[in-house]
Amino acid sequence: MFRRKLGKTHVPHYKNTAGTPAVAIPTPASVLLPVAQHIGAPATVVVKPGDTVKIGDIVAEASSYVSSPIYASVSGKVAKLEKYLRADGKTVDAVRIESDGLMECRDLTPPDINSIDDLTEAVRHSGLVGLGGAGFPTSVKLDAAKKGGIATLVLNGAECEPYITADTRTMLDDGELIREGVELLLKFIPSLEKIYIGIEKNKPECIEKMTELFSDCERAEVVSLPSLYPQGAEKVIVYNTAGIVIEEGKLPADFGVLVMNVTSVAELMRFVKTGMPLVSRTVTVDGSAVSEPKNLTVPIGTSVRNVLAAAGVADDDIGMVLFGGPMMGTAICSLDEPTVKTTGALTVLTEADARRREPTPCIHCGRCVAACPIGLNPTAYSKALDIEITDDRMKKLEDEKIMLCMECGCCSYVCPASRPLVQNNRIAKVQLRDFQAHSATLKN
Amino acid sequence: MNKLTVSTSPHIQTKVTTSRIMADVIIALSLPAIASVVLYGLPALLIIVTCVGSAIISELLFNLATKRQQTVGDLSAAVTGLILALSLPADVKVWQCVVGSAFAIVVVKCLFGGLGHNFANPAATGRIFLFLAFAEAGGGVSTRFMNEAELVTSATPLELLKTSTFEGLPSLLDMFLGNRAGAIGEGCILAILIGFVWLVARRVIKWETPVIYVGTVFLLSLIVKGDLEFAIYQVMAGGLVYAAVFMATDYVTTPINRAGRAVFALGCGVITVLIRLFGSYPGGVSFAILIMNILSPYIERLCRRRPLGGVKNDKK
Ligand code: SF4
Ligand code: SF4
Numbered sequence: 156m157f158r159r160k161l162g163k164t165h166v167p168h169y170k171n172t173a174g175t176p177a178v179a180i181p182t183p184a185s186v187l188l189p190v191a192q193h194i195g196a197p198a199t200v201v202v203k204p205g206d207t208v209k210i211g212d213i214v215a216e217a218s219s220y221v222s223s224p225i226y227a228s229v230s231g232k233v234a235k236l237e238k239y240l241r242a243d244g245k246t247v248d249a250v251r252i253e254s255d256g257l258m259e260c261r262d263l264t265p266p267d268i269n270s271i272d273d274l275t276e277a278v279r280h281s282g283l284v285g286l287g288g289a290g291f292p293t294s295v296k297l298d299a300a301k302k303g304g305i306a307t308l309v310l311n312g313a314e315c316e317p318y319i320t321a322d323t324r325t326m327l328d329d330g331e332l333i334r335e336g337v338e339l340l341l342k343f344i345p346s347l348e349k350i351y352i353g354i355e356k357n358k359p360e361c362i363e364k365m366t367e368l369f370s371d372c373e374r375a376e377v378v379s380l381p382s383l384y385p386q387g388a389e390k391v392i393v394y395n396t397a398g399i400v401i402e403e404g405k406l407p408a409d410f411g412v413l414v415m416n417v418t419s420v421a422e423l424m425r426f427v428k429t430g431m432p433l434v435s436r437t438v439t440v441d442g443s444a445v446s447e448p449k450n451l452t453v454p455i456g457t458s459v460r461n462v463l464a465a466a467g468v469a470d471d472d473i474g475m476v477l478f479g480g481p482m483m484g485t486a487i488c489s490l491d492e493p494t495v496k497t498t499g500a501l502t503v504l505t506e507a508d509a510r511r512r513e514p515t516p517c518i519h520c521g522r523c524v525a526a527c528p529i530g531l532n533p534t535a536y537s538k539a540l541d542i543e544i545t546d547d548r549m550k551k552l553e554d555e556k557i558m559l560c561m562e563c564g565c566c567s568y569v570c571p572a573s574r575p576l577v578q579n580n581r582i583a584k585v586q587l588r589d590f591q592a593h594s595a596t597l598k599n
Numbered sequence: 600m601n602k603l604t605v606s607t608s609p610h611i612q613t614k615v616t617t618s619r620i621m622a623d624v625i626i627a628l629s630l631p632a633i634a635s636v637v638l639y640g641l642p643a644l645l646i647i648v649t650c651v652g653s654a655i656i657s658e659l660l661f662n663l664a665t666k667r668q669q670t671v672g673d674l675s676a677a678v679t680g681l682i683l684a685l686s687l688p689a690d691v692k693v694w695q696c697v698v699g700s701a702f703a704i705v706v707v708k709c710l711f712g713g714l715g716h717n718f719a720n721p722a723a724t725g726r727i728f729l730f731l732a733f734a735e736a737g738g739g740v741s742t743r744f745m746n747e748a749e750l751v752t753s754a755t756p757l758e759l760l761k762t763s764t765f766e767g768l769p770s771l772l773d774m775f776l777g778n779r780a781g782a783i784g785e786g787c788i789l790a791i792l793i794g795f796v797w798l799v800a801r802r803v804i805k806w807e808t809p810v811i812y813v814g815t816v817f818l819l820s821l822i823v824k825g826d827l828e829f830a831i832y833q834v835m836a837g838g839l840v841y842a843a844v845f846m847a848t849d850y851v852t853t854p855i856n857r858a859g860r861a862v863f864a865l866g867c868g869v870i871t872v873l874i875r876l877f878g879s880y881p882g883g884v885s886f887a888i889l890i891m892n893i894l895s896p897y898i899e900r901l902c903r904r905r906p907l908g909g910v911k912n913d914k915k
Binding site for chain 1: 603605612613617670675851860904
């Protein structure tokens, strides 16, 4: 089958921690659990100050279909309910739990699973969300499989962001869980015909391990992807493994594809085996300000300050802290922010590295166009934003397919003139979305 | 600890900057520049210094006069001056160099908004301007290594190719090394090719544009005249290889997409052959590039790739 070569970018890998298994951090004195750590509606708090909780006790319930419950990640006492300002500017409720230092677990019973319904129901209670960073509730994804027609499962083990090795460690340390998890999915999603496990070439030990584990599974194929950013982007990995194009405005499920991050599958299986919901995760701590990069097992809700202290990062070196990697990560404003379910990495940059060069005029070099995996022309959006007449501007943006932009960062990375391309794309997308919503209301 | 820096992603960026790209172009141009001084002696050096100097000073003064941010630091003015200098013949007067460079920088580039906003290649346009304004500044002067018979005519190979007998054409080796009449920097194909390899190796340009441009000229000449030697002379004569490497690869005035750049190069090749074989001017390279510069935005639009997952707007 003919496959076009997608645009890609040579971004340094910095996989310094690939060889270091995760170690647990010292129990934090307290954790802060925001009720919105996922895409969808915030969960509803079900505890009150003074309650005692053990690890795995429910703290907030899923409030609607697209939502996810939150569980206590340390044992101790509910101290108070706080407000927490998320990076996107929304304020959400958060529960502060003071640890008693014992890390006691609730009695756990593995869920009884006999059908796909049991499975999605169980997953709904596990608090599991897409751990690759998107944070889409896993139960909702599996629900799509219930409707049938899911023929392809793509396991995302690309981990294309610089520094991060959380998924690498999952594949190496918990590969068996991934294998069993796939078996479980095969059992309950009978329509599955083909499984692709996409891993970037720069992780040969993971490719080897997965190939070995899946050698007895005829339907599975380990695909070694080029080590070029952004292989792990959903559309890119689906195209580069299964050869399926996800059209604009559609979901992978519309094309019979289920995409899951490898760590999500491992956690799913862990839950099915033990009944322990998602209360901790592996966090890579690395970046130019980190002298000894590490993988740490962190209770969800631990403050960034605690995690960095455990990793031995000196306060003076810290210029910028990112949730996630340097290409798509979000900068945080305070070290008191809690790590959440989707925090697979803390990238810490020195002040000098945090600064971007001043933009100079675009020299029309075409590097951004060549780099865009989707094949967009990022300069067109920046130009369109200068058009004064709204209708013309929106038409141009639509015509140039702004909505396909996945904000992967390739274009801004390669631009020799340091143009703020991704930033402009975000602005353009918001404008177009508002405009479309507005025209829709006008029509009705 | 000081305050945390907060900005939007991506948080890292490439080390390749505009000035590094321009510096690479200057490095690539340095060999043809050295060759020109070897071939033509001090007059060549004078031309180079004058053009580069007046290009930089023009931009400096323009920015001062219009109170714009100073941009000479990005080295693009120096590149324009150098490209123009090497495309001029050795007998061009110093004041003509000044006028040509100032025209290229002020009229063609700065008045359109500066770097990145000009639609026409400043160096190619500057050369055409000099050629049209002072008709004598377009032909060639003999090099220091020519024998007496050749010195008599000092006609450029392109002019000789226009005659029916081709008498007095330099040998192919002389053509390759630059021992022939013509512009100072365009003669030594060897030096230009090394510059080309440098630019490709440093990922400043893709190989396609020069190869397609020169290849088109070669094939068309071969087809029209059916004479292999004629086609080879056509490729080496005039400023073709030089312009294909240094002018047709200009970012600003060519399409932004790879396919578009290939079409652009093809178009340059066709127009060059048309002018050379059927037009009244012996050389057509700068005109071909200028014409294609004008068509560039349209080519760019036509050559847009369909984005992955993009559906036609009316189908939605
Ligand atoms: S951020 Fe958008 S426009 Fe830029 S490279 Fe990624 S998908 Fe393309
Ligand atoms: S990479 Fe930067 S300078 Fe080059 S075309 Fe894109 S926006 Fe312009």
